[in-house]
Amino acid sequence: MGxxxxxxxxxxxxxxxNGRSLLLRGVKKAFADVKAVDGLDLExxxxxxxxxxxxxxxxxxxxIEICEGLTAPDDGTxxxxxxxxxxxxxxxxxRIGIQLQETQFPDKLTVEETLRMFRSFFKRGISVDExxxxxxxxxxxxxxxxxxxxxxxxxxAMACALVGDPELLFLDEPTTGLDPQARxxxxxxxxxxxxxxxxxxxxxxxxxEAERLCDRxxxxxxxxxxxxxxxxxxxxxxxGENIVEFAVVESHDSQVSESRPGxxxxxxxxxxxxxxPGxxxxxxSQVSESRPGxxxxTVAHAVVxxxxxLAIPGVQSHRVDAGLHQLSVxxxxxxxxxxxxxxxxxxxxxxxxxxHSATLEDVFVSLTGRNLRDE
Amino acid sequence: MSKLETSSLYQLTMVRxxxxxxxxxxxxxxxxxxxxxxxxxxxxxRNRPADVLQVGATTPQLTQALAADKGLTAVTLDEAAGTHxxxxxxxxxxxxxxxxxxxxxxxxxxxxxxTARLLADRAIQTSAGRHDAVPANNELVHETGSRYIDFxxxxxxxxxxxxSAMWGLGFSIVEGRQKKLLKRLVASPMPKWQxxxxxxxxxxxxLLIEVAVFLAxxxxxxxxxxxxxxxxxxLLCLMxxxxxxxxxxxxxxxxxxxxAVSGLMxxxxxxxxxxxxxxxxxxxxxxxxxxxxxxxxxxxxxxxMRGNMLQGLNLGQQMAQVAILLAWFVVPFAVSxxxxxxx
Numbered sequence: 001m002g003x004x005x006x007x008x009x010x011x012x013x014x015x016x017x018n019g020r021s022l023l024l025r026g027v028k029k030a031f032a033d034v035k036a037v038d039g040l041d042l043e044x045x046x047x048x049x050x051x052x053x054x055x056x057x058x059x060x061x062x063x064i065e066i067c068e069g070l071t072a073p074d075d076g077t078x079x080x081x082x083x084x085x086x087x088x089x090x091x092x093x094x095r096i097g098i099q100l101q102e103t104q105f106p107d108k109l110t111v112e113e114t115l116r117m118f119r120s121f122f123k124r125g126i127s128v129d130e131x132x133x134x135x136x137x138x139x140x141x142x143x144x145x146x147x148x149x150x151x152x153x154x155x156x157a158m159a160c161a162l163v164g165d166p167e168l169l170f171l172d173e174p175t176t177g178l179d180p181q182a183r184x185x186x187x188x189x190x191x192x193x194x195x196x197x198x199x200x201x202x203x204x205x206x207x208x209e210a211e212r213l214c215d216r217x218x219x220x221x222x223x224x225x226x227x228x229x230x231x232x233x234x235x236x237x238x239x240g241e242n243i244v245e246f247a248v249v250e251s252h253d254s255q256v257s258e259s260r261p262g263x264x265x266x267x268x269x270x271x272x273x274x275x276x277p278g279x280x281x282x283x284x285s286q287v288s289e290s291r292p293g294x295x296x297x298t299v300a301h302a303v304v305x306x307x308x309x310l311a312i313p314g315v316q317s318h319r320v321d322a323g324l325h326q327l328s329v330x331x332x333x334x335x336x337x338x339x340x341x342x343x344x345x346x347x348x349x350x351x352x353x354x355x356h357s358a359t360l361e362d363v364f365v366s367l368t369g370r371n372l373r374d375e
Numbered sequence: 376m377s378k379l380e381t382s383s384l385y386q387l388t389m390v391r392x393x394x395x396x397x398x399x400x401x402x403x404x405x406x407x408x409x410x411x412x413x414x415x416x417x418x419x420x421r422n423r424p425a426d427v428l429q430v431g432a433t434t435p436q437l438t439q440a441l442a443a444d445k446g447l448t449a450v451t452l453d454e455a456a457g458t459h460x461x462x463x464x465x466x467x468x469x470x471x472x473x474x475x476x477x478x479x480x481x482x483x484x485x486x487x488x489x490t491a492r493l494l495a496d497r498a499i500q501t502s503a504g505r506h507d508a509v510p511a512n513n514e515l516v517h518e519t520g521s522r523y524i525d526f527x528x529x530x531x532x533x534x535x536x537x538x539s540a541m542w543g544l545g546f547s548i549v550e551g552r553q554k555k556l557l558k559r560l561v562a563s564p565m566p567k568w569q570x571x572x573x574x575x576x577x578x579x580x581x582l583l584i585e586v587a588v589f590l591a592x593x594x595x596x597x598x599x600x601x602x603x604x605x606x607x608x609x610l611l612c613l614m615x616x617x618x619x620x621x622x623x624x625x626x627x628x629x630x631x632x633x634x635a636v637s638g639l640m641x642x643x644x645x646x647x648x649x650x651x652x653x654x655x656x657x658x659x660x661x662x663x664x665x666x667x668x669x670x671x672x673x674x675x676x677x678x679x680m681r682g683n684m685l686q687g688l689n690l691g692q693q694m695a696q697v698a699i700l701l702a703w704f705v706v707p708f709a710v711s712x713x714x715x716x717x718x
Contacts, residue, residue: 070558093562093564094564098559098562098563100558100562101555103554103555103556103559104554104555104556105559106390106556108393108394109390113389113390113393117383117390118563119381120382120383120385120387121383121563160563164563164564
């Protein structure tokens with residue numbers, strides 16, 4: 001295939017692609033009897049940085065590998081840069097850049113040798129020097145891969161993904177296992193690529209990473225997209241922009257009724273508002289009130305009647321996880337004193353109290369009732 | 376940058392070279408070990424003027440009679456000590472003076488002990504006054520090509536070609552698979568055939584060095600003969616290496632871990648180490664299993680190389696071996712291309 005002809009074909013498909021880099025419709029993939037991806041619809045626009053967010057085992061890697069043409073879906077349509085993997089694989093491989101989870105490049109090659117090899121696979125692309133400069137590996141150019149730090153290895157993987165000057169870049173958990181400084185370094189690199197107008201699709205199980213890097217995020221759980229939108233939109237799903245967390249102990253003097261509140265509905269409703277395609281299914285499974293079968297007295301965490309708390313204007317929802325109460329709250333300054341008052345009225349003392357701005361982590365918790373890092 | 380340097384086949388082949396040359400252990404096993412083995416065997420089986428056999432006798436008179444023979448050295452031992460020395464292999468034969476003659480104690484399944492029996496009897500009879508009925512003279516010949524070192528060098532060459540090809544392909548491929556490098560490579564536009572071709576190209580270049588160094592060494596140090604065409608010997612080495620590369624590829628085509636592939640490779644190679652006539656002739660095995668033994672690629676390779684080096688046969692006279700080697704290249708290669716696991 002001549003370069004010119006290829007380029008022309010590229011232009012044509014780009015036009016046909018209509019500014020859309022990726023389209024998934026009804027994509028399914030099962031391994032043995034585990035549904036890794038269960039009916040996925042996604043659309044990523046040109047120039048967008050799109051994040052697939054979810055806990056380990058949510059189906060992120062399977063999804064991204066289907067997009068990369070490494071795994072064939074059982075069902076559904078996959079369109080990448082206006083092409084599909086059955087007929088356009090050779091051209092697609094030239095036009096996308098890929099960084100896989102846990103690739104180990106040969107320890108005994110140098111950074112430059114590794115990049116020179118990857119560069120040789122592409123008909124067009126940036127020079128090896130340029131890729132070394134972009135990934136800031138100049139001082140390690142002649143260094144063996146085995147001597148690189150985790151962050152440097154990850155930047156090498158990025159450089160290998162960039163040598164073909166890809167229109168679309170796939171990054172699978174680019175910062176997993178890196179220390180905080182190396183993560184920030186890699187984020188800066190992704191930022192630069194974003195600003196250069198490249199389309200990026202990344203997976204991560206770090207909420208802060210998705211919030212920081214992505215224009216739009218799809219939250220995945222059990223092979224499905226449970227929420228989709230900009231980080232701001234998703235955080236708005238929680239209902240309040242602040243989260244109040246507290247734990248209580250009973251006062252010694254006052255005897256509060258042993259009756260357990262916790263009737264259905266008392267947790268408040270966290271129905272996601274359902275915007276856009278692939279609207280979230282309402283997953284409002286909430287966590288059980290304290291542990292079942294817990295003996296009455298001498299429990300560290302006292303029972304709280306959520307009713308009066310939910311009655312406070314500005315409190316959107318309430319949930320409990322292992323004795324820690326969480327309220328999603330707007331108007332933090334006026335709500336906090338009322339929370340104190342309501343708890344005192346129930347004869348409870350605070351043993352812990354803190355607030356933070358709502359994050360994607362809170363979105364995930366409110367949608368699934370689980371923490372992201374619950375394994 | 377030149378056109379060659381930007382070609383992916385060139386880059387992949389260079390990567391294979393670099394990775395090989397930066398692995399000191401591999402260099403040892405492929406270049407140094409065969410030479411050490413040849414030196415060791417050359418020393419152990421060097422041709423001494425004639426083997427001097429160690430024997431014992433129960434009386435000084437007998438010892439003296441035995442020591443008169445150039446082929447024997449003798450010590451005097453009492454019967455108990457002599458029997459012990461016999462059992463531990465320090466002497467091959469014990470001559471015991473009895474009231475009405477001499478008894479020889481030895482193991483008749485040991486060829487050296489049987490030789491010692493003949494020499495000892497001759498020496499004792501001669502010293503007792505026996506005369507030869509027919510006068511006899513010896514004409515001694517020491518021909519190159521009939522020594523053990525001449526026999527074993529083609530065997531070591533074949534063994535080395537087998538090991539380097541199987542390990543070179545099998546281990547590297549599975550390591551790449553285990554470290555997810557293989558997956559990363561197929562996610563790039565790399566033409567898959569070039570990945571395998573790079574292995575073969577680097578293997579062939581290494582083969583030149585490996586074979587030349589080893590054969591030159593045995594020629595210079597031991598004077599091992601090269602009676603056939605060197606070009607044809609080179610072709611035989613090439614075919615051998617290709618056959619074992621294909622076998623290495625087959626073994627590596629599905630294995631997920633380097634431990635698994637190491638076990639598989641030993642499983643494939645072990646029967647050939649024993650059966651294929653590296654250190655002793657494969658014809659020693661029973662006729663029942665000869666068809667199997669002869670069909671093994673290493674047997675074919677070694678027998679063809681011996682034919683070339685020691686008997687000066689040309690390839691036309693060894694078509695059976697050539698056909699066996701080619702079959703062992705084509706079939707495993709075709710099968711592994713079908714079942715190869717890239718991820």
